[in-house]
Amino acid sequence: MAGQGSLDLVLVPGFPSNLDILPEDPGYGRLVRRLSTFGRLILFDRRGMGLSDRLEATLQDETMTTQDIAAVMSAVGSSRAAVIGASDGAALAVRLAAERPDLVRALILFGGCARASATAAEARRLRAWIEAVEMSWGKGVTLAALAPARTEDRRLLDWWARLERLSASPTGAAALARLHAGIDVSDRLADVRAPTLVIHRADDAHASVEGGRGLARAIPGARLAELPGRDHLVWMGDVDRVADLIEEFLTGAAPVTDRDRMLAVLLVAFVGGGSVRSVAGGDRHFRDEEIERFREAAPEVAGRHGGRVERAAADRIVARFDSPARAAACAVALRETAASLRLPIAQGIHVGEIDGSASPLAGRALDVAAGIAASARPAEILLSRLASELVSGSGLQFVERGTRAVDGGRDPLPVVALASERHLEPVLRRPRAVDLALLSAREREVMGLVADGLSNTRIALQLGLSEHTVKRHVANILLKLDLPSRAAAAALVARQPAQ
Numbered sequence: 001m002a003g004q005g006s007l008d009l010v011l012v013p014g015f016p017s018n019l020d021i022l023p024e025d026p027g028y029g030r031l032v033r034r035l036s037t038f039g040r041l042i043l044f045d046r047r048g049m050g051l052s053d054r055l056e057a058t059l060q061d062e063t064m065t066t067q068d069i070a071a072v073m074s075a076v077g078s079s080r081a082a083v084i085g086a087s088d089g090a091a092l093a094v095r096l097a098a099e100r101p102d103l104v105r106a107l108i109l110f111g112g113c114a115r116a117s118a119t120a121a122e123a124r125r126l127r128a129w130i131e132a133v134e135m136s137w138g139k140g141v142t143l144a145a146l147a148p149a150r151t152e153d154r155r156l157l158d159w160w161a162r163l164e165r166l167s168a169s170p171t172g173a174a175a176l177a178r179l180h181a182g183i184d185v186s187d188r189l190a191d192v193r194a195p196t197l198v199i200h201r202a203d204d205a206h207a208s209v210e211g212g213r214g215l216a217r218a219i220p221g222a223r224l225a226e227l228p229g230r231d232h233l234v235w236m237g238d239v240d241r242v243a244d245l246i247e248e249f250l251t252g253a254a255p256v257t258d259r260d261r262m263l264a265v266l267l268v269a270f271v272g273g274g275s276v277r278s279v280a281g282g283d284r285h286f287r288d289e290e291i292e293r294f295r296e297a298a299p300e301v302a303g304r305h306g307g308r309v310e311r312a313a314a315d316r317i318v319a320r321f322d323s324p325a326r327a328a329a330c331a332v333a334l335r336e337t338a339a340s341l342r343l344p345i346a347q348g349i350h351v352g353e354i355d356g357s358a359s360p361l362a363g364r365a366l367d368v369a370a371g372i373a374a375s376a377r378p379a380e381i382l383l384s385r386l387a388s389e390l391v392s393g394s395g396l397q398f399v400e401r402g403t404r405a406v407d408g409g410r411d412p413l414p415v416v417a418l419a420s421e422r423h424l425e426p427v428l429r430r431p432r433a434v435d436l437a438l439l440s441a442r443e444r445e446v447m448g449l450v451a452d453g454l455s456n457t458r459i460a461l462q463l464g465l466s467e468h469t470v471k472r473h474v475a476n477i478l479l480k481l482d483l484p485s486r487a488a489a490a491a492l493v494a495r496q497p498a499q
Contacts, residue, residue: 002043003036007105007250008078010042011035012069012096014087014111014233015176016142016167018050019043024159028235034243035084038251042081044072046089048172066096070103082106082250083194086234087146087207088116088180090215098191107196107219108246110234111204113211114218116183122208126181129206133177138165145206146232152313154295189218196222197249199242206232223249264354265321265387266361266369267307267331269298271338271345272315290341291315297337297485305330310361316370318361324349324387328396328418331381333488339379340491348372349383351390372415375404385414438480446473450486451493 022028035041045052047068069092073081082105085093090112097104117123132141140161144151151157168176196219200212209226216224225245231237247255272291295317299309302319306326311318317334321327331347338345350372352365368384376382388398397419403412436444449459456474460467474486483489 002032002041003039005036005039007039008042008073008081009035009039009250010044010069010073010078010081010083012083012085012089012093013044013046013049014089015049015180016164016173017045018163018166019045020051021159021163021166022235025235027233027237027239030239031235031243034240035246038247038255039082040078042072042076042078044069046092048176049167065092066099069096070100073103079103080105082108084108084110084234084246085112086110087112087232088183091183091185094185094188094192094215094219097194097196098185098188101193104194106250107192107194108199108249109196109212109215110199110242111201111207111212111232112198112215113207114184114186114189114214115211116181130174130177130181134170134174137168137170137173140164147236148205148230150231150236152316153311155312186218189215190220192219192222195249197245198222198224199227199245200224201227201229201231201237203228203230204232205230262354263351264365265324265327265349265351266354266366267302267317267319267321267327267347267349268366268369268373269317269319269331269334269345269347270315270373271317271334272343290343293487294338294341294343297487298334300485301333301337301488302330305333318366318369320354320361323391324351324383325391325396327387328381328383328391331418335379335381336491337485337487340487344378346373346376346378347381348374348376349381349387351384351387368413372404372413375415376417381418382415383418385416388416436481439477443473443477443480446470447477447489447493450474450477451490453490 023032032041032043047053047065069083073079080103083093083096083103085091085108087110090109091114093104093107093109094112094114097107117126129142129145135141138161140157142164143157143160147156164173167173196216198212198216198219200207200209202209212226213224216222227238227241229237234242244255247253271294295312298312298317298319302309302321305321306323307319307321307330309317309319319327319330321330327349331349334347335345348369348371350365350369352363352368354361354363354365372382372384382401382404383398388396398416399419401415401417404415405412439447445463446459449462454462456467456470459465460470463470474489477483477489478485481489481492483492
């Protein structure tokens with residue numbers, strides 16, 4: 001449970017779910033915090049999921065599941081609650097409201113439907129969903145359907161695969177998927193008497209918005225709110241907007257939001273992908289391997305310049321700073337890192353207002369920064385005129401680049417390019433002399449192999465060392481030379497004059 005308000009709220013989760021794992025996602029935590037500000041939020045894992053017993057044999061008995069909800073409410077001393085049904089949990093919430101009206105004060109249905117396979121297209125999609133679950137459960141297979149906007153986030157995909165494994169066994173997952181495909185509560189909708197709010201994202205990739213519209217038409221007095229977006233999960237996408245709608249519906253008052261609006265400098269780098277990828281050419285596997293090395297180095301580079309990487313997708317790095325000068329310094333360092341890996345890179349910097357509590361980072365300011373980066377040539381660092389005007393006195397120099405349509409074609413934005421002359425670049429970073437004599441003979445040998453692109457494992461095999469010893473040598477090299485990453489070490493070797 002979360003919160004201590006007089007109003008009880010019960011969240012009936014969709015699939016997958018695990019109460020130990022879900023709070024690790026910032027969006028889920030945000031939803032829980034928002035809902036618990038005006039009520040006592042009761043959370044549970046449904047039978048067969050997460051922390052609940054794996055009793056697959058009972059999964060076909062939907063009545064037992066509604067009895068489980070009643071049992072959870074009884075256990076925490078709740079005699080009546082507003083029930084929030086998300087995804088396939090919406091159908092269970094409808095069934096509970098129809099069968100036990102004494103327990104349901106109000107009903108909120110998010111991303112739900114009365115009948116999962118109401119059309120032939122939906123039936124085909126559900127068959128594909130079941131097949132994917134049966135064949136590849138535990139590998140993050142459901143993320144593409146439930147949160148398509150975040151499928152390029154490698155860290156999220158790894159976390160999602162763990163959530164799948166800890167939500168249900170493969171057998172249980174297949175049974176739950178089949179149960180979801182068989183949802184049909186169309187005969188119970190007219191029996192719902194609780195005030196009802198239906199929320200559905202207009203382009204929901206997993207459940208058509210027609211399902212939400214059908215619920216709103218068939219439930220007496222129901223209200224429908226359609227939101228933009230493709231993500232199916234209630235705790236992804238614009239979580240604050242969802243929480244606002246629920247709070248206003250249940251309390252009758254517009255919510256007083258606590259969003260952390262702030263001004264931030266955003267850096268977007270496209271590396272080895274999109275329009276710049278064609279410049280790189282070469283073997284695709286090699287490019288992907290080098291891109292992965294760049295992604296691993298980017299957080300260290302951003303951190304050294306006072307920034308934080310907010311997103312590291314397949315071909316895009318998004319970092320946040322509190323100063324355009326620091327963002328520009330980071331952009332130069334990222335350009336050097338990409339050059340050491342023979343990767344093309346195009347970068348854009350913009351200043352705008354963001355919601356500091358939102359995750360993942362989104363909004364118009366980010367869209368503008370991404371648009372600026374997309375319009376840059378390989379190795380070019382572009383800034384919006386606004387960002388460049390905030391670094392007066394920093395010593396940075398810029399070249400006019402005219403205007404660019406960077407936000408859906410609206411309001412062409414004046415942009416400038418960071419001057420690329422070599423004599424200007426020391427202004428952007430701490431001048432320091434690098435003395436390779438600080439390294440031992442073995443460390444210089446290891447550093448040369450790092451520059452050749454060898455992994456720690458291959459270096460260990462070539463030198464007859466343990467992998468742990470190689471790791472220690474690499475760490476000592478970076479420490480002695482004050483370098484942020486292996487890529488920076490490789491770039492340093494490339495700049496050394498031939499002996």
